[in-house]
Amino acid sequence: MISFEEVGLRYGTQPEIFSGVNFTLSQGSFYYLSGPSGAGKTSLIKLSSLTQRPTRGFIRMFGQVIEHHDRKSLTSIRQKIGIVFQDFRLLNHLSVFENVALPLRIKNIASSSIRQNVEELLDWVGLGNRMHYQPLMLSGGEQQRVSIARAIIAQPHLLLADEPTGNLDPEISEKLLKLFTQLHRMGTTIVIATHNEHIIKTHPHPILHLDNGILTERILPTFPDLRLKTSPLSDISDTIKNL
Amino acid sequence: MNPFLHQIIPLKDTSQDRILMAMIALMMCSILMIMASALFLSNLSAHWHKSVSHIATIEIPKNTPNKTISELKKLLNNSSLIKDFNLINKDRIKDIIAPWIDQSVLNSEDLPLPTLLTVSLNSGSPIERDKLKFSLKALDENIKMETHENWLSSAFERAQTLKTLAWIIGLSLTLTLIISLSILTRTRVLLNKEAINLLHISGASDAYIVKQFLIYIFGVAFKGILIGCLFASLLLLTFSSSTTPENSEVFTFATLSSGHMSILWTMPFIILVFMLLTTSKTVTNELRKMV
Ligand SMILES: Nc1ncnc2c1ncn2[C@@H]1O[C@H](COP(=O)(O)OP(=O)(O)O)[C@@H](O)[C@H]1O
Ligand SMILES: [Mg+2]
Numbered sequence: 117m118i119s120f121e122e123v124g125l126r127y128g129t130q131p132e133i134f135s136g137v138n139f140t141l142s143q144g145s146f147y148y149l150s151g152p153s154g155a156g157k158t159s160l161i162k163l164s165s166l167t168q169r170p171t172r173g174f175i176r177m178f179g180q181v182i183e184h185h186d187r188k189s190l191t192s193i194r195q196k197i198g199i200v201f202q203d204f205r206l207l208n209h210l211s212v213f214e215n216v217a218l219p220l221r222i223k224n225i226a227s228s229s230i231r232q233n234v235e236e237l238l239d240w241v242g243l244g245n246r247m248h249y250q251p252l253m254l255s256g257g258e259q260q261r262v263s264i265a266r267a268i269i270a271q272p273h274l275l276l277a278d279e280p281t282g283n284l285d286p287e288i289s290e291k292l293l294k295l296f297t298q299l300h301r302m303g304t305t306i307v308i309a310t311h312n313e314h315i316i317k318t319h320p321h322p323i324l325h326l327d328n329g330i331l332t333e334r335i336l337p338t339f340p341d342l343r344l345k346t347s348p349l350s351d352i353s354d355t356i357k358n359l
Numbered sequence: 360m361n362p363f364l365h366q367i368i369p370l371k372d373t374s375q376d377r378i379l380m381a382m383i384a385l386m387m388c389s390i391l392m393i394m395a396s397a398l399f400l401s402n403l404s405a406h407w408h409k410s411v412s413h414i415a416t417i418e419i420p421k422n423t424p425n426k427t428i429s430e431l432k433k434l435l436n437n438s439s440l441i442k443d444f445n446l447i448n449k450d451r452i453k454d455i456i457a458p459w460i461d462q463s464v465l466n467s468e469d470l471p472l473p474t475l476l477t478v479s480l481n482s483g484s485p486i487e488r489d490k491l492k493f494s495l496k497a498l499d500e501n502i503k504m505e506t507h508e509n510w511l512s513s514a515f516e517r518a519q520t521l522k523t524l525a526w527i528i529g530l531s532l533t534l535t536l537i538i539s540l541s542i543l544t545r546t547r548v549l550l551n552k553e554a555i556n557l558l559h560i561s562g563a564s565d566a567y568i569v570k571q572f573l574i575y576i577f578g579v580a581f582k583g584i585l586i587g588c589l590f591a592s593l594l595l596l597t598f599s600s601s602t603t604p605e606n607s608e609v610f611t612f613a614t615l616s617s618g619h620m621s622i623l624w625t626m627p628f629i630i631l632v633f634m635l636l637t638t639s640k641t642v643t644n645e646l647r648k649m650v
Contacts, residue, residue, distance in 0.1 A: 167560050167650055184650075187565060195562030207554055209369040221365055222563045 117143040117305050123173035133159055135329045146300045148316055149309040151326030157309040161278045165199045198272030200280045204263040206251040212262050213247045219270035237265050256283040277308045293319045368554045370575040380583040386536045387587025390529050397525035398619040404518035415506045419474040427499050440487050447475040540634055541641045548645040565646045569639050576638045584627045
């Protein structure tokens with residue numbers, strides 16, 4: 117599904133944030149991305165969502181090496197990815213409804229079908245009565261739910277979420293994780309960047325941990341049925357490649 | 360499905376759109392007026408050519424012997440180049456020269472008025488005309504034929520220069536319009552970078568984004584062009600009626616042929632297409648620079 121090969125990234129003339137990251141996520145997996153603030157979680161999500169070009173290395177997605185100049189295939193890959201941005205990135209001149217409908221509009225889905233799907237999802241995230249509001253009239257948590265709804269409306273193959281519970285109260289966070297679990301069961305590959313220890317404990321999944329530009333995979337020891345791994349991911353990606 | 364409803368990029372900006380529309384209307388109106396003038400000039404020179412090139416004047420001095428005159432008549436009757444000829448009335452000649460000559464002299468019989476003939480010519484080669492002039496001269500040194508060719512060619516040249524100038528101005532205006540539109544479009548792309556980025560990230564193709572710009576530009580440009588055409592029509596109508604002097608041969612914009620009219624009124628469509636092409640090209644170029 118996604119694999120990084122010796123991927124490096126630097127902003128301007130600053131030192132590299134990642135120095136040769138290697139990992140492979142197989143289809144249908146569910147990962148948390150953890151690490152201290154400033155470790156590069158958002159940057160990794162940006163690389164995976166093809167919104168940031170790596171300064172070196174290769175990124176392979178859906179079996180295709182990403183070539184940023186091949187705009188046609190970029191477009192088709194992006195349509196398979198849903199992203200929840202840390203800063204929401206809602207379009208403030210559009211209604212909540214239109215913000216959520218955006219990925220469907222791009223795919224030229226019929227209006228009647230859009231209406232039904234969007235209304236249903238907005239009801240589900242508890243914003244059914246805010247449909248015609250503009251994003252700036254909503255609280256941070258509500259805006260976040262809009263951005264989550266937009267990310268999942270088109271049933272992406274890969275869902276990348278950057279601190280999706282950052283502005284949500286525990287009850288809605290719990291509900292959100294249930295939604296993610298549901299999507300995961302339906303076959304969506306999920307990567308969630310989060311600080312939220314409570315969520316990681318209550319919904320256990322393997323963790324990609326970023327620190328000092330090095331990515332390691334961890335599985336929480338509270339689940340003895342899973343083997344503990346602290347080895348660098350490059351080893352794992354090799355085993356996966358050899359399968 | 361109404362595509363205007365799903366304008367995702369906020370391109371509409373009522374006050375700026377009005378300025379843009381006014382600019383397009385003004386340019387369109389000027390371009391049409393200039394084109395109409397150019398077409399009018401070419402009409403006019405063609406008309407001169409047609410009406411004057413077939414007329415010549417033959418001047419016979421007062422004391423020419425009758426024998427020469429009858430021979431001249433025979434010559435004119437037999438020449439294939441000459442369709443018809445008429446004597447110009449003595450009183451008419453007097454009228455023409457009256458402002459320059461004293462009344463008493465004018466009325467005296469001694470005034471050496473020449474006999475003037477207007478001749479209408481069949482279209483023939485310049486060589487045939489020279490032949491005719493030559494035989495007239497052989498008949499009598501003093502008989503002169505004036506074919507207006509010199510005067511005509513200089514007037515024609517002048518009209519041609521004006522026409523070229525009009526085309527150049529028209530083209531420059533069109534170019535100015537296209538360049539301003541390109542600059543404006545680029546500004547709009549940069550202003551809406553965030554929305555465009557989001558569309559890209561969400562999997563919108565460049566074509567999808569270009570379409571949003573095209574719909575917007577079409578809306579503004581179409582209205583602007585329509586207003587420009589309306590104003591141009593009004594101006595042309597006004598000129599046609601005010602420049603028509605009584606009982607004279609009329610050359611006005613109203614005399615433009617239907618062929619010329621269709622050239623004139625296809626211009627707005629051509630310019631609209633150029634504007635859309637420019638928008639598409641500019642946006643595509645800008646999008647290529649983005650993620
Ligand atoms: N657009 C940018 N330009 C320059 N530096 C950036 C940019 N984005 C992130 N950084 C830097 O990269 C590092 C990683 O940031 P980020 O990926 O946002 O980390 P995290 O999401 O884990 O907090 C930080 O030091 C940050 O200052
Ligand atoms: Mg971050």
